Amino acid sequence: MLYGCLNWGSGHVARSIPLMQQLIDQGNDLTVRCTLSQQKTFVSYGIVASYWVDEGFQFQFKGDGRFAAELLRNGWRFRKSIQQDKQEVADYCSKHSIDYILSDHCYGLQHPSIHSVFITHQVQLPPKSGFFAQFIHRKWMKDFQTVWIMDNERESLAGQLSEKPIKNNEQYHFIGHYSRFSTTVNAISESKAMVAIISGPEPYSEQLFEQICQIANRVGGKWTVISPKLYFDPMNTQLTILQNDWKAADEAIKAADWIISRNGYTTLMDVHTLQKKAILIPTKGQLEQLYLAELHKEHSLWKLVKDEKELEQVLRKELQG
Secondary structure (H helix, E strand, C coil): CEEEECCCCCHHHHHHHHHHHHHHHCCCCCEEEECHHHHHHHHHCCCCCEEEECCCCCCCCCCCCCHHHHHHHHHHHHHHHHHHHHHHHHHHHHHCCCCCEEEECCCCCCECCECEEEEECCCCCCCCCCHHHHHHHHHHHCCCCEEEECCCCCCCCCHHHHCCCCCCCCCEEECCCCCCCCCCCCCCCCCCEEEEECCCCCCHHHHHHHHHHHHHHHHCCEEEEEECCCCCCCCCCCEEEEECCHHHHHHHHHHCCEEEECCCHHHHHHHHHHCCEEEECCCCCCHHHHHHHHHCCCCCCEEECCCHHHHHHHHHHHHHC
């Protein structure tokens, strides 16, 4: 069985961990196509598999908040990358015994002669994505024999994004929510402990890191910042920076009083599983996160804020409360 996930931020990696472990526990021999960084993460969680290391497609963003334009700028390169992935998968499968392919949102990770499964929470693109983008998304999904929807039909976190097509939807199946915290027991939350998670493509992740460090300096309190890298020295002794240390990050998240993060879908599955209080700030111009923010704006445990100014206001209120 061949498995691969998109290398956009850490969300696809995080949600792949419990799914891959489930597949292994069911007796499947797994080959994982991933970047070197992803491999190190999977190995740290005890994922016993063969690894096919490939650096994958590198998205290039300006960070100006014009996400639709940014995706269009990457469009031609992304299409070429998909064709390259298909050829590389064909070459690999001709030399190895692969009977099943599972792809977490990698459009090119499929083979016409091998049962290929597309894993997504986003069957439908967010409102305002445009007809052409939705058409291409559906077209690429049709290359897969089965679509696994990472959502719960009765307790949906994705809303209309995970809705099956009205017609010809026999290959679409809900598989539930996947979080690496599903089998863990929460630690006792430390009062006023703030854990900020830096995620998403660069330079948006760097922008969030800078905003969080500045806000933490101004509002005070106990902070842990989980980040893929140290973008700069925040010069604040009250901040604990966990740089690309997933295991330590998990312990901090379980003990957190509040989680501060982008509201990517994997983050929503994690805080839903942990039943944590969260302050969530969508990436500027990112239609999916803007939609999910609107969808969950009345959530009892989550506060959705539109920008760093509102984030600081909410934090000051919580710390003083």
